[in-house]
Amino acid sequence: MASREKSMAEKILIVEDEAALVTLLRYNLEREGFEVSEAGDGEEALLRAEETKPDLIVLDWMLPVMSGIEVCRRLRRKPDSRAVPIIMLTARGEEADKVRGLQGGADDYVTKPFSPVELIARIRALLRRARPDRQVETLIFADLSMDLTAHRVRRDGRAIHLGPTEFRLLHYLLRNPRRVFSREQLLDAVWGHDVYVEARTVDVHIRRLRKALNGDGDADLIRTVRAAGYALDQSSAA
Ligand code: CA
Numbered sequence: 001m002a003s004r005e006k007s008m009a010e011k012i013l014i015v016e017d018e019a020a021l022v023t024l025l026r027y028n029l030e031r032e033g034f035e036v037s038e039a040g041d042g043e044e045a046l047l048r049a050e051e052t053k054p055d056l057i058v059l060d061w062m063l064p065v066m067s068g069i070e071v072c073r074r075l076r077r078k079p080d081s082r083a084v085p086i087i088m089l090t091a092r093g094e095e096a097d098k099v100r101g102l103q104g105g106a107d108d109y110v111t112k113p114f115s116p117v118e119l120i121a122r123i124r125a126l127l128r129r130a131r132p133d134r135q136v137e138t139l140i141f142a143d144l145s146m147d148l149t150a151h152r153v154r155r156d157g158r159a160i161h162l163g164p165t166e167f168r169l170l171h172y173l174l175r176n177p178r179r180v181f182s183r184e185q186l187l188d189a190v191w192g193h194d195v196y197v198e199a200r201t202v203d204v205h206i207r208r209l210r211k212a213l214n215g216d217g218d219a220d221l222i223r224t225v226r227a228a229g230y231a232l233d234q235s236s237a238a
Pocket of ligand 1: 016017018060061062063
């Protein structure tokens, strides 16, 4: 579980040519659990952004080769980075510059000198705003992931093929991990109120889902609770 959470850390790209500030930001962001990459000038920033697909970019205004404003405009023109949240850093505190920065496509603006605590608060606020859609698109439990946009399920990287009912069943369980549902609750949620299906049908589809999910040596992710129902859980394989 720990390694899974680590690989899901949100990625921040720092674009800044002052090495001391980069070191300070990297230290503080990593301590907060972010994965940090860096670029020292505008061109490198565009390359890194393409390579690392950051969840957010901290972008200095005054950069060698290409200004932060120009980097921002270019990022906004690329489909991959069109929507990535950008916080501009600048020594200029003037209102006109702030307006230019925001018009150039930045989402927020922090004036130097600033405290890392303040910047991290802004980063968290922007990520919260950007996150809702992202969370809805992929559901994850242990080594299992469901991509709702592509309608794909993977376990530990391996593609899992599910029938439509098993897909809906797993989708429902993934939305409520560890919660135990009775057969009746699952019938209502997955098959709908108006359809008459026997409770035993749930057992049949749970069995199919289990078979599809669990490969050789995999832990069983579905827990059977005697006389109660089923839950998506990390029960012991034994
Ligand atoms: Ca600078």
